[in-house]
Structure formats: structure tokens, C-alpha cells
Amino acid sequence: MQLSVVILNYNVRYFLELCVLSVQSALENIDGEIVVVDNNSSDDSCAMMQKRFPEIKLIRNKDNLGFPKGNNIGVAQAKGKYICILNPDTVVAEDTFTKVLAFAESQKKLGIVGVKLVDGGGNFLPESKRGIPTPFVAFTKMMGLYKIRPKFELFGKYYAQHLSDDKSGKVDILVGAFMLMERRLYQDLGGFDENCFMYSDDIDLSYRVLKEGKSNYYFHETTVIHYKGESTIKDGIYMKRFQEAMNFFYKKHFKVSAIFSMVMKIGIGFFSFIKMFRGQPKSKKEPQSFILYSSNTELAKKMTSVLQKKVSFHDLNTEKMVISCLISDKTPIEILLDNHFVSFKECIDFMESFKNRGLSFKILPKSTAFLIGSDNSNERGTVVKIE
Template sequence: MQLSVIILNYNVRYFLEQCVLSVQSALENIDGEIIVVDNNSQDDSCEMMKRRFPNVKLLQNNENLGFPKGNNLGVAHAQGEYICILNPDTVVAEDSFVKVLAFAKKQPDLGIVGCKLIDGAGNFLPESKRGIPTPFVAFTKITGLYQLFPKSKIFGKYYAQHLNENQTGKVAILVGAFMFMKRNLYLDVGGFDEDCFMYSDDIDLSYMMLQKGKSNYYFHETTVIHYKGESTIKDETYMERFQKAMLFFYKKHFKVSKLFAVFMKIGIVFFSFAKMFQGKAIIKMIPKSYLLYSANQKLADKLSLVLQKKVSFHDLKTEKMVISSSLRSGDGTEIILDNEFVSFKESIAILESSRKKSRCVGITFKIIPKNANFLIGSNNSNGRGEVIKIE
């Protein structure tokens, strides 16, 4: 078997359904498998998986084992030569794994491959590629120096700014939302360190690959949506775990003085509070109008009843798959993409292209997954996403 995709789920039933649907499409031309590990979700994630995806391997835990242990469990059941650690709040394109697999096979010193990540609004996520968060590099992140001097080789290491988002190349650290590697190498380094509950586990695994003499790569030729904020609510528990995670990484890999340790703790507290309030300061915007891209006129009528607002219809039987030229900056229109007629790859391309066009500022997006009774999406990378049932 070529590839095993490991998806660790915790209480994100609708995002999981869309994710698995996209992965199934992406594995059509690959000898692969999907393994979903559920960390004792209290929603109906497992019931949905059994009903909609009976052929997907589902591992149900009786408690929340955390990110490292949950993923290690999934990998232990994997049969693929390669594995992909994938967040449930992601959407992959139909050709994502074909492209990444072809790239990976060409690298003689392969560690981990990451890809280009965007949020639900089409914005590039800078954590797609990062440098080693040494104490100094972490300092540039905490103080915001990397933003003040974005082209500086000294201050731009945290987000590996020696590469732009459209350049493939070697980087030190990749994000756990999408990590592609050989299964044997993952097992050789011991997988994710289970002493870390979450948050620095991807940094640690990436760093261990470097210590093995391997190279990690940022691969820009495929884009994946990462909605973010779905598996984690940025509350006081989040802040505490984030602090512990960063301290875990420093204690494991770096020798620092007691004075510097105190300084870092102060910085981590500040950074944690910033992230916590960043996630809470989102004001929900209600769309002024809706535009459905589909070939199903009845769906537009049904959505008008559910949303209690007229839904304009862009008929894909007669019209091209382009964002309407009538949309303007600040328009407040929400575009709904029907996955029955718009592929995940096309949806991702639309989100990306919208952010490159100033006239599309203020436009938001939702997707209706194929054969699903809900539309789903997120308007930013800090707050939680939105699910609207259309039964």
C-alpha cells in the first residue's frame, strides 16, 4: 500500500465529514487507506463515520488521549509506505496526494513534506513553513520583530521567510495539520512525543527529523484549506497547555539559563494571552446576499428558505466557473459552492484567487459537500467555523 492518511478527530463531526470526503476523492488513483482516530468525541462523529464511511477504519478511544498519542495509535494501524498526518478541519484537492507523493519520491533525504495552507477565506497561513524556534527566533515572534522586518534574514526565521508562499524548498519546521512522510521514518524517530499533550508536537517531530540528518520540505504546488480553531477553543485551558508545550520543547532540546527561562515564560504568557483574545475578538458578519454556484435550481430555492434571504443562482450548466464580475469590495456576498458540481480543487482555487483580487474583499465562502445536508466554512483563521444545516 502506498499511503495511509491518519485523521485525529475530536468533536468536529461536520468538518470531519467534509475532510474524509475530500480525502476519498484524493485517493481515487492511489493505493491508500484512511484511518480516523476519535478521541472520545461527545458529538455524533463516530455514528456519522459508521453510517457514511463504513469502509474507513475507525478507532474509537474512551478518553481524549491528546494529539501525539492519538496519532501514534493511528500510525500503529497503518499499512502504507507513506503516511499523512491530517487535521479533520482540512480540505484537500483531488490531486493533492498524487502531487505530494511524486515530489516525496524524488527526495533522497526525505524527512517531512508540508504543503501550502490557506484558511476558509483564502488567506495564506504563514505557519505552513517555519524555522526552528530557538530562544532568539521565538523572541522575534513574541515581540513581532518578524513583522517589522519581513525581509530580514535575522528576524524572518520564525516563518521561514527565505521562501515566499509560492516557492518550494527546504524548511526546518512544518505544521501538524498536514505532515507527509515515510511511515518507517516516523516509527524510527518514535513518532510524536507522548509527553507533550499538544501544540509543540509538530515542532518536536520536525526537529527530530533534522537531528536524523533528514530534510523537511515546504511544497507549494498543492493547496489545502485549514479552517483552524475547530478542534481547539482558545480559552484558559488552551493558554495553560500552550505554555507547557513551549516549555516542553525548550527543556527537551535547548539548554537555557534560569534568567532566560523566566524571560521566556513571561513571553509565552504574553503570547498565549494574545492568541486567546485574538480568538475571542471576532465579530460575526451576516452576509448581505448569497450566490450559489451549482447546476441545481431546486437547491437555490431550498437555501433561500433556510437562510431566509434570496439566494442568487449561478447555473453551471450554462455559465463558466468564475467569480461573478459584478462582485465588488465590501459587497458582503457569501458564495456557496456546491461540491456536487464544483470539485474541491476548484473550490480551493476560487478561495485563493479571491484574495488576490481587491474587488473580492468582503466576500465569504461556504461549501456544500457532496451528498451532505449542510454548508460549511469559516471567514477567518481565528474564530470557529460555521455549519448551517439544510435539511
């Protein structure tokens, strides 16, 4: 078997369903499998998997064992030459794995491959590629120096700003939302360090891969949506775990003075507080107009009834997927993409093409009765049932 996709889920039932549907489409021409590990979700994630995807391997943990252990359990059941650690709040394109596997096969001393990640609004997520967060690099991040002088090499290391978003190349650290590597390498390293509950596990694994003489790569030729934050509420518990995670990484890999440790502790506390604040939902304008891209003429009427606002219909049998001059209108517009007729790749490309235009996007996954999406990376996503 060529590829095993391991998805660790915790209370994101609808995003999980969307993710699995996209992965199934991407594995159609690949000898692969999907392994879903559930960390004792209290929603109906497992019931949905058993009903909707009975053929997929589902591992049900009796407790929330954290990100590292949950993924290690999944990989232990995997059979592929390669494994892909994938977040449940992601959407892959139909050609994502074909492209990434071809790239992986062409590399010598391959470590981990990551991809271009965007949020639910089509905006690039800078954590797609990162540098080693040494104490100094982490300091430049916490103080926002990378924003002040983004092209200054000394300040641009945290987000590997030496490498353009649209250029593939070697990087030090990749994010756990999408990590593809050989299963043997993962096993040789012992997988994710289970002493870390979450948040620095991907940094630690990436760093250990580098220490083995392997190379990690950022691959820009495919884009994956990462709705980001769906599995985590950024509250006081988040702050505590984030601090613990960063302390874990520094104690494991770096020797620093007591004074510097104190400074870093204060900095980490400040940084995690800012992350918690940014994670709170922000007030936003509700869409006043909806545009549905589909070929189902009856769906627009149903959407109008559910959303209680008029839904303009674009018939994809006769029209191209374009947006008219409505973009220049200040009225908030939401684009509804019917996955029965719009592929996952087209959804992703569409969102990237029209990012920062005052639009929001939702996908109607094929064979489902809900709309799903997220306007940006600082808020939890939205699910609208259309039954």
C-alpha cells in the same frame, strides 16, 4: 500500500465528514487507506463515520489522549509506505496526494513534506513553513519583529520568510495539520512525543527529523484548506497547554540560563494571551447576498428558504465560475459552492483567487445536507443545516 492518511478527530463531526470526503476523492487513483482515530468525542462523530463511511477504519479511544498519542495509535494501525498526518478541519484537493507523493519519491534523505495551507477565506497561513523556534527566534515572533522587518533574515526565521509562499524548498519545521513522511521513519523516531499533550508536538517531530540528517520540505504546488482552530477553543486551558508545550520543547532541546528561562516564561505567557485574545470571535457583517454555484436549479430555492435571503443561481452547465461586478459592492456577499458540481480543487482555487475581496465562502459537500465554512483563522467555523 502506498499511503495511509491518519485523521485524529475530536468533536468536529461536520468538518470531519467534509475532510474524509475530500480525502476519498484524492485517493481514487492511489493505493491508499484512511484511518480515523476519535479521541472520545462527545458529539456524533463516530456514529456519522459508522453510518456514512462503514468501510473506513475507525479507532475509538475511551479518553481524550491528546494529539501525539492519538496519532501514534493511528499510525500503528496504518499499512502504507507513506503516512499523512491530517487534521480533521482540512480539505485536500483531488490531486493533492498524487502531487505530494511524486515530490516525495523524487527526494533523497526525505524527512517530512508539508503543503501550502490557507484558511477558510483563502488566505495563506504562515505556519505552513517555519524555522526552528530557538529562544531568540521565538522572541522575535512574540515581539512581532518579523512583521516590522519581514525581509530582514534575522527576524524572518520563525515563518521561514527566506522562502516565498509560492516556492517549494527546504524548511526546518512543518505544522501538524498536514505532515507526509515515510511510515518507517515515523516509527524509527517513535512518532510524536507523548509527553507533550499538544501544540509543540509537530515542532518536536520536525526537529528530531532534522537531527537524523533528513530534510523537511515545504511544497507549494498544491493547496489545502485548514479551517484552523475547529478542534480547540482558545480559552484559559489553551493558554496553559500552550505554555506547557513551549516549555516542553525548550527543556528537551535547548540549554538556557535561569534568567533567560524567566524572560521566556513571561514572553510565552504574553504570547499565549495574545493568541487567546485573537481567537475570540469577532463581530462581523452577516451576508446580505448569496451566490450559489451549482447545476441544481431547485437548490437555489431551497437555499433561499433556509437562509431567508435571496440566493442568486449560477448554472455551471452553461456558465463559468466567475464573479461579476458584485465584488465592488460593499454589501457582504457569501459564495456557496456545491461540491456535487464544483470539485474540491476548484473550491480551493476559487477561494484563493477571490481572497480579500470582502467575500465569505461555504461548501455544500456532496451527498450531505449542510453548508460549512469559516471566514478566517481566528474564529470557529459555521455549519448551516439545509434539511
